[in-house]
Amino acid sequence: MSTRIFVKNLPKDATQDKLVSHIKKSCPTADVTDCQLKYTRDGIFRRFAFVGFNTHEEAEQAQAKLNGTFMKTTKILVDLAADIGDASIRAWSKYSPHNQPKATTSKTTQKDTAAEDTKPARTGxxxxxxxxxxxxxxxxxxxxxxxxxxxxxxxxxxxxxxxxxxxxxxxxxxxxxxxxxxxxxxxxxxxxxxxxxxxxxAAPTVKPVAPAPWELKSKSSTGQEVESISESGRLFVRNLWFGVTEDELEGLFGKFGPLAEVTLPVDPLTKKVKGFAHIVFVFPEHALKAFTDLDYTSLHGRLLHILPGRETSGDDAEENEKSSFKKKKAAQQKANSGSAYNWNALFLGANAVADAMAKKYNTAKSDILDDESKSSIGVRMALGETQIVSETRQFLVSNGVALDSFSQAAGERSKTVILVKNLPAGVEGEELRGIFSKHGTVNRVLMPPSGITAIVEYLEPSEARKGFMKLNFSKFRSIPLYLEWAPMGVFVNPAQPSNKASSSREDTEEKGKEGGDAEDKEEEEEAEDEKQKEKAVEKNDEEVKMEENNNEEDEESEEEPEDDTTIFVKNLNFDTTNENLAEHFKKFGNIHSSTVAKKKDAKRPGELLSMGYGFVQFMKKADAKEALKHLQNSVLDDHNLELKMSNRTTPQVKSRKKQGETKQKSTKILVRNIPFEAKRREIEELFKVFGELKFVRLPKKLGGTGPHRGFAFVDFLTKQDAKRAFNALCHSTHLYGRRLVLEWAEAEESLEELRKKTAKHFSDDGPKKKVSRMSLKNELDN
CATH class of the missing domain: 3.30.70.330 (RRM (RNA recognition motif) domain)
Known part of the structure; x- marks a missing residue:
């Protein structure tokens, strides 16, 4: 569907501003994304133009309202622009090189032509x-x-x-x-x-007429461009609309194959797209297919111009060859830092834990690390880490962070939110903001009281990517920063752009001089913020309880949809929501997801606009086929829907099973990943903080000699104490550098259950079936 119109018979003095102003009078709500008046090489106006719009509907509306209108005293003609390469379109302008008379070859015609031309030949x-x-x-x-x-x-x-x-x-x-x-x-x-x-x-040589874009596309695919793309898999896309988003480009180019990278540079001052993008495919053949199909096609009313992308400079590689092993390893870590693997979201370095504990309890760090004390140093560090992690979790939840999002090991990652780990103790939020602001505008920085882990959010994805690549594994106060892309949906509510980074101390002092009324107002706002945080904590606690009570329902909901169950829905009304879309399709079967594709609203920052299409995924393939059969051309919100099966496979995200997800079965906890240097006494010392213990058993290998087997059973006297210990230690507690993994152990079987199991094991025929009186009588009669 075309998003461009063709305007001809324009006045001779027409300009871009005049034409756009004329269009705005008839279509005030339409977004004009492109306006090109056409001239000859000698600067003669050809009296026609191409105008691009954001959507096909806007282009249709403009064509209907503008066709036959007058600019001054000239009646203009407007039609939808045809796609490049349409064979039915013939060049009508007298200036078009394809409309020029062909060279004559007969002697008679040449004489007639020479007789008509009375101009003398050029001398030079x-x-x-x-x-x-x-x-x-x-x-x-x-x-x-x-x-x-x-x-x-x-x-x-x-x-x-x-x-x-x-x-x-x-x-x-x-x-x-x-x-x-x-x-x-x-x-x-x-x-x-x-x-x-x-x-x-004197005799300027006539430059050869450049072939039209569609002629270039139709040439044999053996040129340098094709060879470059087929080797690198990189594309450089220009002439983009300034309101386009990375998600739109991913949706457009992702149809041809998996993408390795999509970069949409943004101007650092205006925060607007620069008009070009870099696309990198995983497989070069997919890049070649995208180049062939999308070059000189329209997107938001502008013709895409695609060129081969440049390879990255080989200087770094040459430098790595001459560098030391340590530098090579650091470079390799930085190159792989964009991978989707998930580290421990609440990771704390041992040195930072000791510093934080010393500051919290107003004591010396050497006292905490004293190995001559009666208590184990490993247990002291583990308990200190557990306390800091608990405080950090509470702070994050109260500030609108969805901690459950970090449990998705293979989940989709955010493009603007970065998780910063391995920070030294005592780091302030403003200091961290200053470091990350060097690479772009930072929207917000969330720093827990311990100052060991932080969340940084950028406004623009390109700036976030630049900051991530520059700062990951870089040294900060003599220790390396560990960065990771946060999962999607890490914040419950999106934050509005903050001006905190640009505020100065002088502005704060002036605000403080405004009087007691301003101070009272600030106190009221702070009190209101505290109430909101308390509500968020209560809400989170309620959600945790609901998850524990409905654990069985959650396990059933993890069922995955079958392959080829996604339907691509076109021609959606811009007011249609995800819920309306699901409601329209749900009568044909269980729906896994329904999504209306959206983009950023350039006029209203922070809001999204529908793109007029979406995806509906069923749980079963048969249901999807039935829906496709019966709902083709059906009406939803006054729009006839166009349906087809989607070729793009939607990756299924499996949630990593959290340690606290299983239901409590007894007072016994199974502790895995215990370091071999840990003793039974240390395990007991670690867990008895949370309640009275029945026993701690650390199994050893056969024969009872040598180290233990790396796991232990800890049994509490009451279920409440066991649950308290489990909830405190399951998130991120390390003992001698190894993270403890906790699970609920099975309850011990009663004597009666053991007898039944033994009888079943030794019985030849298994358990006897109960015989009814009627069946026995029938058998005797026979």
């Missing part, structure tokens, strides 16, 4: 005049050279039809040209004139 003896000003024309130039004979005079003019201060004078022979050069530095209108020989300007 030309002098360029410079310094002309005021009023001048051919007559004044001939008077300047009198009595020398001249062949022709050419006075170039600008697009505004004004003289440009130069002229080209042609002489019939070398003799006249030399005589003409003798007039160098003479005057016209009181201005000194400079003459210079310019033989090239």
């Amino acid at each position: 003896f030309v002098v360029k005049m410079k310094g002309l000003s005021g009023f001048y024309n051919e007559k004044s130039i001939r008077d300047f050279f009198k009595p020398i004979k001249l062949s022709s005079i050419r006075i170039p003019k600008s697009a505004q039809k004004k003289p440009m201060g130069v002229a080209f004078v042609e002489f019939p022979s070398t003799k006249e040209m030399e005589q003409g050069m003798g007039r160098n530095k003479n005057f016209i209108n009181g201005k000194k004139i400079f003459l210079k020989k310019s033989a090239d300007a």
Whole structure:
């Protein structure tokens, strides 16, 4: 569907501003994304133009309202622009090279043509005049050279039809040209004139007409462009609309194959798209297919121009060859830092834990790390880490962070939110904001009280990617920063753009001088914020309880949809929501997901606009086929839907099973991943903080010799104590550098259950079936 219109029969003095203003009068709500008036190479206006719009509906509306209207006294004609390469379209303009008469070959025709052309042949003896000003024309130039004979005079003019201060004078022979050069530095209108020989300007060679874009596309795919794309898999896309988003480009190019990278550079000052993008495919053949199909197609009313992308410079690779092993490893880590693997979201370094504990309890760090104390140093560090993690979790939840999103190991990652880990103790939020702001505008920085882990959100994906690549594994206070892309939906509510980074201390002092009323207002706002945080914590606690109570329902909901169950829905009403779309399809079977594709609203930052299409995924393939069969051309919100099976496979995200997800079965906890240097006494010391213990068992290998087997059973006296210990230690507790993994152990079987199991095991025929009286009687009769 075309998003461009073709406007012809424009007035001779038409300009882009005048044409756009005329369009806005008839279509005030339409977004004009492109306006191109066409000229010849000599600057002659061809009196037609192409105008692009954001959507096909806007282009149709403009065509209907503008066709037959008047610009001044000229009636313009408007039609939807055809796609490039349409064979039914014929060049109608007299300036079109395809409408020029073909060269004649017969002798008679050549004679007739020569007879009609009375202009003398070019000689090639030309002098360029410079310094002309005021009023001048051919007559004044001939008077300047009198009595020398001249062949022709050419006075170039600008697009505004004004003289440009130069002229080209042609002489019939070398003799006249030399005589003409003798007039160098003479005057016209009181201005000194400079003459210079310019033989090239006498008979300007006619430049070959450049082939049309669709002709370039139809050429054989053996050129340098095709070879470059087929080797690198990189595309450079330009002439993009300034409101396009990375998600739109991913949706457009992702149809041809998996994408490795999509980069949409943004101007650092205006925060608007620069108009070009870099696309990298995983497989080069997919890039070649995208280049062939999408080059010179329209997107938001603008024709995409696709070129081969440039390979990254090999300087880094050469430097790595000469560098040390340590530098090579760091470079490799940085190159792989964009991978989707998930580290521990609440990871805390041992040194930072010791610093935080020393600061919290106002003691020396050496006292915490004292190995001569009766208690184990490993247990002290583990308990300290557990306390910091608990405080960090509470802070994040109260500030609108969805901690459950971090449990998705293979989930989709955010493009603007970065998780910052391994920070030293005592880091302030403003210090971290200053570091990340060097690479783009930071929207918000969330720093827990411990200052060991933080969440940084950028406004633009391209700036976030730049900051991530520059700062990941870089040294901060002598230790490396560990960065990871946060999962999608890490924030419950999106934050509005913040001006906190640009505020200064002087502004704060001036606000403080405004009086007691302002202070009271700030106190009220702070109190209201505290209430909101408390509500968020309560809400999170309720959600946790609901998850524990409905654990079985959650397990059933993890069922995955079958393959080929996604339907691509076109021609959606812009007001249609995800819920309306699901409601329209749900009568044909269980729906896994329904999504209306959206993009950022360039006029209203922070809001989204529908793109007029979406996807509906069923759980079963048969249901999807039935829906496709019966709902084709069905009406939803006054729009006839166009349906087809989607070729794009939707990756299914499996949630990583959290340690606290299983239901509590007993008072016994199974502890895995215990370091081999840990003793039974240390395990007991770690867990008895949360309640009275029945026993701690650390199984050893057969024979009872050597180290333990790396796991233990911890049994509490009450279920409440066991649950308290489980909830505190399951998130991120390390003992001698290894993270403890907790699971609920099975409840011990009763004596009666053991007897039944033993009888079943040794019985030859298995459990006896109960025989009814009627069946026994029938058997005896027979």
